[in-house]
Amino acid sequence: MRPAPQHAPWIDRLAAEYVLGTLRGRARVRFARWRGASPLVDEYIQRWEKQLARWALRQRPVTPPPALLAKIQQRLSLATPAPVRWAAGLALIALCASLLLYGPAMRTVPPDRLAVINNSAGAMQWRVELYVQRDRLVVRSPQLAAKPADRDYELWALPPGEAAVSLGVMPVRGELARVLSPAQRRALALSTQVAVSVEPLGGSPTGHTTGPVIFVVPLVAAG
């Protein structure tokens, strides 16, 4: 629905109540949906957000529990190679653990299987490494991958005769290590190929590929 100019004061009032939090129930859901469809409504909301955020910024912060970050990373299938912990004790433990177990193992032990994805110029865009014993998948992107701002690249295992299984969103640059779920482990064990598709930001909302598949490459035993 495209708002008419005479509706501006009404939209402004709804935007105010939306940002304040007093617009509730179905009215809130409808207004949020309208925001997604109308840049004008979004603009009104942003104007209120900007003003009221000054008040929010004055509020006393409360430190969240350290374990929460790991849960967020897990939900997003992110695992950083050298996790930084909040508390000093935990930091030490994490550092020791990563040095003893993860760091040398992942850097000196070759992967069990790998897939190399080259871009259209023939240069390596991603290197996908599978460490079976450690249930880890590492994706390295040595150079910046060009992509539309509103899309992500997603990696998929292709078990024969079965639906593709998501292995998470690909990094645009740098290195991303993931702990594999049992479903991902099984799918990778059966797969001889992996694929990359173009998906909405954050990855496919359905669990299946929704955008074009741009690469299908072999997943081979490493050297």
Added chain:
Amino acid sequence: MDDDAREATAKSLVERCARREPQALEQLYKLVGPLLFGLLTRMLRRRALAEEALQDVFVRIWQRAGQFNAERRAALAGMIGIAPNRAIAQLRHERAAPVLMPELPDSAEDVAAVTADEKTSVPTALLERCLGELPQEAQQCLQFAYINGRSHQEISQLTGNPLGTVKSWIRRALFALRECLES
């Protein structure tokens, strides 16, 4: 770190999240996690609920980082804007299980005490002045709504004022506040 510096840092970290750099999310969590967790704890009054909501907020930030970036949104305001949405959704799910032992103050006196305490923490002269120009009752209603996540109905019960009066105070106070802040 002042608000401008924090905004600049947040913006740069959101840009890096849009490029899918996991370390940027970690840094962003350190920068704004305590602020957002404070807001969510006040709105939801139960730590466990606030923890769940904070996870949702950061998942949403990561998923929408590209959008923030492309639309040149104010990073901090946009992230703060996600918090009430998650809190309200959470409260809707929890309606069947009312809070019997609120972990945070909810009476007008307690909220006023918290406000007084917070007033000294991050002084912002303009905001202080603009809030100070509002009638006391209206300021209290805004506080209940925005900071404590209360509905019109709840504010009416908490302050003992009729629902219509509360709605009207809030509406007038909001526009007066914005006019003052933008003047």
